[in-house]
Structure formats: C-alpha cells, structure tokens
Amino acid sequence: xxxxxxxxxxxxxxxxxxxxxxxxxxxxxxxxxxxxxxxxxxxxxxxxxxxxxxxxxxxxxxxxxxxxxxxxxxxxxxxxxxxxxxxxxxxxxxxxxxxxxxxxxxxxxxxxxxxxxxxxxxxxxxxxxxxxxxxxxxxxxxxxxxxxxxxxxxxxxxxxxxxxxxxxxxxxxxxxxxxxxxxxxxxxxxxxxxxxxxxxxxxxxxxxxxxxxxxxxxxxxxxxxxxxxxxxxxxxxxxxxxxxxxxxxxxxxxxxxxxxxxxxxxxxxxxxxxxxxxxxxxxxxxxxxxxxxxxxxxxxxxxxxxxxxxxxxxxxxxxxxxxxxxxxxxxxxxxxxxxxxxxxxxxxxxxxxxxxxxxxxxxxxxxxxxxxxxxxxxxxxxxxxxxxxxxxxxxxxxxxxxxxxxxxxxxxxxxxxxxx
Numbered sequence: 474x475x476x477x478x479x480x481x482x483x484x485x486x487x488x489x490x491x492x493x494x495x496x497x498x499x500x501x502x503x504x505x506x507x508x509x510x511x512x513x514x515x516x517x518x519x520x521x522x523x524x525x526x527x528x529x530x531x532x533x534x535x536x537x538x539x540x541x542x543x544x545x546x547x548x549x550x551x552x553x554x555x556x557x558x559x560x561x562x563x564x565x566x567x568x569x570x571x572x573x574x575x576x577x578x579x580x581x582x583x584x585x586x587x588x589x590x591x592x593x594x595x596x597x598x599x600x601x602x603x604x605x606x607x608x609x610x611x612x613x614x615x616x617x618x619x620x621x622x623x624x625x626x627x628x629x630x631x632x633x634x635x636x637x638x639x640x641x642x643x644x645x646x647x648x649x650x651x652x653x654x655x656x657x658x659x660x661x662x663x664x665x666x667x668x669x670x671x672x673x674x675x676x677x678x679x680x681x682x683x684x685x686x687x688x689x690x691x692x693x694x695x696x697x698x699x700x701x702x703x704x705x706x707x708x709x710x711x712x713x714x715x716x717x718x719x720x721x722x723x724x725x726x727x728x729x730x731x732x733x734x735x736x737x738x739x740x741x742x743x744x745x746x747x748x749x750x751x752x753x754x755x756x757x758x759x760x761x762x763x764x765x766x767x768x769x770x771x772x773x774x775x776x777x778x779x780x781x782x783x784x785x786x787x788x789x790x791x792x793x794x795x796x797x798x799x800x801x802x803x804x805x806x807x808x809x810x811x812x813x814x815x816x817x818x819x820x821x822x823x824x825x826x827x828x829x830x831x832x833x834x835x836x837x838x839x840x841x842x843x844x845x846x847x848x849x850x851x852x853x854x855x856x857x858x859x860x861x862x863x864x865x866x867x868x869x870x871x872x873x874x875x876x877x878x879x880x881x882x883x884x885x886x887x888x889x890x891x892x893x
Contacts, residue, residue, distance in 0.1 A: 474540075474543055475536070475539040475540055475543050475566045475567055475568065476565070476566050476567070476568050477496075477536075479532070479566070480492060480493060480496075480536070483532065488533065491533070491765070492532075492533045492536060495533075495537070495756060495757050496536060496537070496540055498756040498757070499537060499540050499541070499753065499756040499757055500540065501756075502751075502753075502755055502756045503540070503541065503544050503751070506749060506751060507544050507545075507749070507751070507803065508747050508805050510544070510545075510546060510597070512597075513636055513808070513809050514636075514807065514808065514809045515805050515806060515807060515808060515809075516546050516547065516597065516598070516635040516636070516638065516805070516806045516808045517544065517545040517546045517547075517803060517804075517805055517806075518545065518546065518547050518548075518682070518684070518728065518803065518804055518805075518806060519542075519545040519547070519548045519549070519801050519802060519803035519804075520548065520549040520550075520551075520644065520684040520685050520686075520726055520728060520801070520802050520803075521541075521542075521548055521549070521550055521551075521726075521797065521799065521800075521801040521802070522550075522551040522552050522646065522685070522686040522725070522726060522797060522798075522799040523538065523550055523551070523552055523553070523796075523797045523799075524552055524793050524794055524796075524797045524798050524799070525552055525554055525794065526550065526552055526553050526554055526559050526560065526797075527553075527554030527555070527556040527557075527558065527559050528554075528556045528558035528559055529554075529559065529794060530559055530562075530794075530795055531769065531795060533795075534795040534796060535559070535562050535563055535566060536566065537753065537757050537796065538563055538796065539563045539566035539567055541751060541753060541801055542563065542567065542592055543567055545594075545801075545803060546593065546594045546597040546598055546635065547591065547592070547593040547594070547597075547598050547633065547635070547642075548591070548592045548593070548801070549589070549590075549591055549642060549644035549684050549685055550589065550590045550591070550592060550644075551587070551589055551644065551645075551646040551685050551686045552587055552646065552686075553575060553587065553588040553589060553590050554578075554586065554587070554588070555578040555586045555587075555588065557575065557588075560573065560575065560590060560592075563592075564592065567592070570594060570595050570596050571592065571593070571594055571595065572592075572593060572595055572600075573590050573591060573592045573593070574590065574591050574593075574600065574604055574631055575588050575589070575590040575591075576588045576589050576590070576606055576627070576629050579625075579626045579627060581625070583625035583626070583648060584625055584626050584627075585626075587626055587646060589626070589628075589629040589644050589645075589646065589685070590629075591629075591631055591633075591642065591644065593633070597635055597636075598633050598634070598635050599633065599634045599635070600631070600632075600633060601632035601633060601634055601639070602632070603631065603632035603641075604629070604630065604631040604632070605629075605630055606627040606628065606629055606630075607624070607627060607628040607629075607630055607643065607666070607669070607670075608623065608627065609623055609624070609665070609669070613665065613669060615658070615661045615662055615665050616661050617657075617658045617661065618657075622658075624645075624648070624662060624665075624666070625647075625648040625662070626645070626646045626647075626648075628643050628644065628645045628666055628683075629643065629644050629645075630642065630643040630670075632679075635806075635808045636808030636809050636810075637808055637809060637810040637811070637814075638680070638740065638806065638807075638808040638810075639679070639680065640679070640680040640681070640682055641679050641680065641681050641682070642682050642683075642684065643666070643670055643681065643682070643683045643684075644683075644684055644685040645666060645683060645684075645685040645686070645687065646685055646686045647659055647662045647663055647666075647685075647686065647687045647688050647696075648662050648688070649688045654690040654691060654694045654695075654696070655694055655695040655696060656688075659688055659696055660695045660696055660699050661699075663687055663689075663696055663699040663700050664699040664700075664703055666683065667683070667699060667700050667703035667704060667705050667729075668703045668704070670683060670704075670705075670731065671703055671704030671705065671731055671882065674704070674731045674733065678733055679733065680730075680731070680732045680733055681705075681730075681731040681732075682728065682729070682730055682731075683700070683705060683727075683728075683729045683731075684726075684727065684728040684729070684802075685726065685727075686725055686726050686799065687700065687725065687726065687727050688725055689723075689724045689725060689727060690723050690724065690725075691723075691724060692712055692724060697724070697727075700727065700729055701729075701884060702853065704731055704853075704882040705729035705730060705731050705882070706729060706730050706731070706732075706879045706880050706881075706882065706884055707727055707728070707729045707730070708728075708730070708741060708743060708746055708748065708804065709743055709746075710741075710743065710746035710747070710748035710804065711727065711728050711748050711802065711804055712724065712727075714748065714749055714750040714800075714802060715750065715800075716750050716799050716800045716801075716802050717798065717799065717800070718752075718754070718793060718797065718798045718799060718800060719788075719789060719798065721752070721800075725799060726750075726799060726800075726802045727802070728802060728804055730880055731880075731881075731882060732880040732881065733881070739807060739813075739874075739876065740806050740807055740808075740880070741804070741805075741806055741807065741876070742876055743875075743876060746804070746805070747804070747805040748802075748803060748804040748805065749802075749803060750800040750801065750802050750803075751800055751801045751803070752800055753796055753800070753801075754792075754796075757796070758792040758795060758796060760788060762787075763783060763784045763787035763788070766787065766791065766792075767783065767787075769791070770783070770786065770787070770791060774786045774790075774791075846858075846871075846872040846874075846875060846877075846878045846883070846892055847860070847863055847864075847869050847870070847871055847872070848864075848869070848870040848871075848872060848878055848881070848883035849864035849868050849869065849870065850864075850868045850869075850870060851868075852864070852883075853882055853883055853884050853885045854883065854885045854886075854887055855872065855878045855883040855884075855885070855886065855887065855892060856887040856889075856890050856892060857887075857890045857892050857893075859890070860887055860889060860890035861889065861890070862887060862889050862890070870883070875892070
C-alpha cells in the first residue's frame with residue numbers, strides 16, 4: 474500500500490477529509506475488481522497512459538494515482554512529461570520498495586517531449602539489467618507516404634523477471650495522426666513494431682510483451698490486425714475492455730504477447746484469465762462532482778459560463794489532467810512453474826531420451842502424446858493432427874493446447890479442418 478503519512482500535512486480540513494474518504498472508497502473498488510497481489514504465484518501487469526504526466530496534479534490526485542498503481546506489480550506508463558516531478562512524487566508515495574526506469578524525452582512535434590516509464594515493485598519484479606529505446610535500421614523504416622520515418626515516439630524495451638517468468642517488455646505510444654480509425658501511418662507503426670519484435674523474439678528465444686497506447690479504435694480495425702497478424706497474441710480477456718474515459722468504446726490500450734516458454738508452463742489461460750480496465754471515476758472525480766472541484770478551475774472556465782459548460786469542462790478536461798483520459802488496463806499472469814518443473818523431472822527420469830524442460834511450447838517434434846494442434850513455420854494457420862492440409866513435415870510446429878498455439882503466434886484456425 475502507498476504511504477499515507479503525507480495526508481496529515483494537508484492544511485485544508487475539507488480537502489483532507491475528502492481525500493481520505495475517497496481513498497477508502499477507491500480501495501474498496503480496487504479490492505473488488507483486482508485480484509490480491511501474491512508473494513510468488515502471480516504477476517499483476519498493467520499499462521496506463523497518464524495524460525501529460527508532469528508537475529500538474531493536485532496532491533489529492535497523486536494519492537489516487539499511487540493507490541491504483543500500488544495494486545499492480547509492474548506498470549508501463551506513457552505520456553510522462555519532460556518534467557519528472559509528478560512521477561517522482563508518486564514513486565515517493567509508493568514507498569522504498571518501488572522503483573522506476575524512464576526514457577529521455579522524445580524530440581519533435583509528433584513526439585511531444587514525452588517520456589515512457591516502467592514503475593515496478595522490487596519485492597516481486599527484478600530488473601535484468603537490459604534497457605533500450607528501439608531505433609529502426611534504415612531498411613526497416615516506416616513507410617509514411619513519400620517519407621521513411623522512425624517511430625514518432627521511440628518504443629522502450631526493458632528486460633524483467635518475476636518468479637520463474639523471464640520476459641522483455643516493450644512499451645509504446647503509437648502515432649495518432651488523423652481521426653481515422655485506420656490512419657495509414659498509425660497502421661504502419663503498429664505493423665513495424667510487431668514485425669520487428671516478432672523477429673527479435675524468434676532470434677533471441679525470449680518472451681516479448683508489447684503494451685501501451687496503440688490508438689486502436691475498434692477490435693476489427695486494421696490497427697488491431699497489424700498487431701495480431703504479425704506474430705503477437707492478445708488474450709480475449711484483454712480485448713474486451715475499452716480504455717478511453719470519455720466514451721468507453723475505444724480500445725486504445727493493449728497488452729500483446731509473443732511467448733516462448735517451456736512445456737506445460739502456462740502463463741495464462743483464456744478459461745481462467747483475470748484482466749480488466751479500472752474505471753477510477755466510480756470512486757474519484759465522479760461525473761456529479763464538478764461543483765466540489767470548481768474552486769480549482771481557472772476563472773476563464775467559470776466566469777460567464779453556464780452550469781452545463783462548467784460541467785463539460787470538468788468532465789472532458791480538468792479531471793483528465795488530474796487523473797487521465799485513459800483507464801489503466803491490466804492482466805494477471807502465472808509466474809510460479811514449480812510444480813510443472815518437478816513433474817518434468819519425473820518425466821525425464823522415465824523417458825531419458827526426452828528433455829521436457831528444454832522443450833518449448835511450440836515443439837518441432839511430434840514425440841509427445843499431448844500434441845493437439847499443428848502449425849507451420851512462418852504462418853499463423855494451425856490445424857488438427859488429422860487435417861488433410863498439414864504443412865510439410867520439416868515446417869511443422871507442434872502445440873499441446875490452443876493457448877500455446879496462440880501464444881506462439883498461430884492464431885488463425887484452418888478453414889478446412891476447423892480446429893475446436
């Protein structure tokens with residue numbers, strides 16, 4: 474939990490009472506909507522675009538932001554401002570066991586001087602001493618009309634470990650451009666980052682997770698397809714949650730996976746998955762509280778304005794700069810593979826020719842009796858073992874579950890055998 478001692482130093486009695494009461498209400502909401510943190514079993518991973526997050530929040534808002542972040546183990550944050558004061562204040566509220574890694578600010582009009590950050594609980598998450606901003610080689614630049622461009626905001630990759638699970642996170646804030654749902658440059662940015670990291674994951678044998686603000690409007694848009702058709706898998710438990718505060722019908726933020734883990738080590742299961750988006754306005758800065766906070770509004774938004782105009786400013790502007798215009802998106806991952814590892818030791822003893830601990834989820838041999846689906850190298854299509862349209866033997870990849878196939882990028886069911 475965050476540090477609450479600074480609440481005692483709020484001089485205004487009404488503000489102090491309101492803040493404490495709202496924190497209690499927010500805590501109750503978070504208890505209800507987010508699983509409890511565990512010592513070793515699970516990782517609560519989140520992404521949150523915190524609007525222009527600099528030295529521009531009231532102390533009350535910083536407490537609410539810290540309260541939400543504290544419920545997770547690792548949070549990717551976009552739109553951190555060049556001024557790090559806000560991030561530093563939240564880190565102080567979180568306590569000494571929390572730390573953060575942040576990029577330098579992005580230059581240029583499209584970049585807006587933004588930084589990206591990871592905030593993590595050191596009691597659960599270990600920084601594996603690798604971090605970097607992704608810069609494309611000349612041959613991989615993004616097609617933008619007659620120009621070849623780098624990313625508008627440079628993706629930030631960092632290697633972490635939590636429990637048994639080693640992974641590399643890449644957080645992004647994809648170019649927005651026009652109000653079109655399929656802005657060409659936006660689609661190209663998503664396609665490029667997915668292809669680039671998919672190839673890197675295959676080369677390195679690492680688990681990659683891309684998360685952040687993709688500016689995806691709807692699930693069927695070309696922007697979403699650019700991510701899913703290029704090697705990354707988004708669990709249905711994530712895709713069903715819109716993350717825009719205003720209309721709650723846009724799927725701007727996503728968490729996508731390219732996993733290569735060992736046999737039977739399940740990070741998530743679609744049937745049992747916990748994920749969600751936190752609508753903090755259920756507890757703080759509610760729709761009917763404009764009059765409560767009007768004292769903080771600049772005069773130009775109050776003088777000669779109707780009550781409806783003041784309320785609109787509160788809903789669409791003021792409170793979004795106190796919290797955000799995005800909702801935090803999260804997923805719970807399994808990170809304790811002890812039982813699976815021990816069972817594999819027994820299996821190894823019984824069949825010395827096999828080595829389950831070294832066998833990835835996507836196997837290139839069919840020795841295992843647990844094979845359920847067969848995919849193809851370089852293709853997203855997967856089949857049942859009895860399908861008459863299987864790829865050539867040397868190109869086959871074997872999976873012991875549909876989740877394993879999807880996590881490895883085989884997301885398209887064969888139209889002939891129609892895998893269940």
